[in-house]
Amino acid sequence: MFQQSRRAARIKPSPAIAVSVQAKALARQGIDVVDLSVGEPDFDTPAHVRAAAVVAMEAGETHYTAADGTAALKQAIAAAFLRDYGLRFEPAEITAANGAKQVICNALLATLDPGDEVIVPAPYWVSYTDLVLLADGTPVEVACPAAAGFKLSPEALEAAITPRSRWLLLNAPSNPTGAAYSEAELKALGEVLDRHPHVMILADEIYDLIRYDGGAPLSFLSVNPGLRGRTLVVNGVSKAYAMTGWRLGYGAGPAELVTAMAKIQSQATSNPSSISQAAAIAALTGPQDFVATALAEYQARRDLVMELLEDIPQLTPHRPDGAFYVYIDCSALIGCRSVDGSVLEDDAGVARFLLDVARVAVVPGAAFGAQPFFRISFATSRVRLTEGCTRMAAAIKDLTR
Template sequence: MSSFRKASRIDAIGVSQILQIGKKAAQMKRDGKPVIILGAGEPDFDTPANVKNAAISAIMAGDTKYTPLDGTPALKQAIQAKFLRDNGLQYDLDEITVSSGAKQILFNAFMASLEPGDEVIIPTPYWTSYSDIVAIAGGKPVLVPCHQENDFRLTASDLEAAITGKTRWVMFNAPSNPAGATYGAEDYRPLLDVILEHPDVWILADDIYEKIVYDGFEFVTPAQVEPRLKDRCLTMNGVSKAYAMTGWRIGYGAGPKALIAAMAVIQSQSTSCPSSVSQAAAVEALNGPQDILTDRCDSFRQRRDLVVDGLNAIEGITCIRPKGAFYAFAGCEGVLGKRTPDGIILGTDTDYCNYLLDKAHVAIVPGAAFGLSPYFRISYATSEAELREALSRIAAATKALTN
């Protein structure tokens, strides 16, 4: 019997390091160790009651059959209203697509648009799936480091330097995972001016954390800031983060009709339509009361301040205060080169994170997983009690290091 031979397209692609860390931490918990897991990008809140009730009503009404390929009319209308209400953007229904999670929007877009060797510019630190999805689609990820002194935002000069004749897309994720980086209109302006000079370059704007912003920050999206780029911009979003609906798997995007039609071809040969029940729930999430988002965002802000202040109080750790999302992206250069109580020298951010998991029983994700070291990411989408305990453990474990 011959052995399995995997496709060469995934030779350089593995399971997300975030998932690997989560799997190890979960096994440690099953083994009885008091592990605190701060690696998942998932709100700890429950899905709002009105959204759950809408799903139950859909089930009881027999709304459990196949739907149109890329979204029900009701959900597309709710998305259309959301873009107009929140972003001042007008889209026709055939310029809107719905998928089984925002990740599938990315996958459909890149599969539908990339030829072998086409380049996609990805500011780093970046969500780990971006580059792998580009690679699976035959494209080439072009990673452009964004530095802490600019709040992990891309600069116009670095963008201009990264664009070549093969550049097909520039990705923006704001607020970002993992750094919580945000772009106001004044931040986007020079970047969009660069893209205007390159008519073959398109924008993919990942706005999944749109509703989780702090300190009076005013969210904007590229197509809103520069209407001349709307016809080469795919704006994607979803209900997972804002409405605590990660398991419902509904993402959506809006862009030029030809792109949306091409994405539908890809989806028709993979998942086909998203879940009918999840779509009914998403309609209520987008159309229903939105006041719960403000309350939950305020809770996230309090946790952010707890975590950022706690990390900055630890010698060797530095952390800027993000204006969005629910992550803290902290620098750990000050602990590298130090020795653990077991005599192991910490050479990388991955070493430091492994040490904290093994000895402090706190699971966090190294910056290397997001394309930028030496940093680590903490998700503060968990209870304040767990965050306080985790910070205490991190502080004690770090203090135990020696030169």
């Protein structure tokens, strides 16, 4: 008889993926759903990256590699860190895995013991707290309200740190809010952490190249070089290079941490795909014009979506600084009644209503640790974004108190 472990029982499936599965199930029934739930670029992987994968296959690069990446890939990752941030890393300080999610998981598994705490600013990416629980840690959620730009303040960070604090998990630009920190804001957080040498920093910067302020990419570590000995910078090729399905993420940090993470990975999955590694080298070291082209299109989509959403008086969208999400305050909808008589009791109810009535898939804020909100992704065409927002407006208009 099957008996689920306590570890498995502590975590839940990804809510964003669950919503997308529902949307796809409706689509198989012939129902047109505008799926704004999943954060996945709709662009094809750049041609030169795909070509590099073909060359690698034809050259026989189809065998096992070192558990956490080839020497060539680590050199490419080091070159990208130097080019984008002026950060220098040695190969022993770099690890590659099956997506940035595995890098984060490896780091937590390699460092957490039962009772260890991980500070997680909320709203947060849906997987963070579950990954902490999977590693027997305790997530400590710190509310970062809309009035604070959904960003962690130095005061809130200071208050959250205890003797059991092991990590601060900082995601910027953020999923789900798109919030990005300025250099001064990152410096202020670094000053707090400098006073607490037992706290490590996991800087998830997977959306670093998707920022709308016109400035250069900004890394926590480049602003706080004095914290290098306890900072792990996590990134990957999924978002900036439209390579979600290739499953290739990477991290850079202290060599002893990277060694421990590689040990975990060697027993869990071994190396990431050799073909994906070859493709990632091409993405990181080849022409970068795709990144700029995609960024310009994302910004146009953001501006379009904000204009459409701001015309819906019951919704309060928050303009993102980066990434490709809008986090939307739907508190004005709570307590409203739909045509069938059902009451929208929370943001999960709002998301169900939008899927059932408007045929638009969104992710409720409860999944991100902040309510009542929902998240949409604008990593899809302007036509579909316009259709989705139009449908939401029409469905919401029919709600009553």
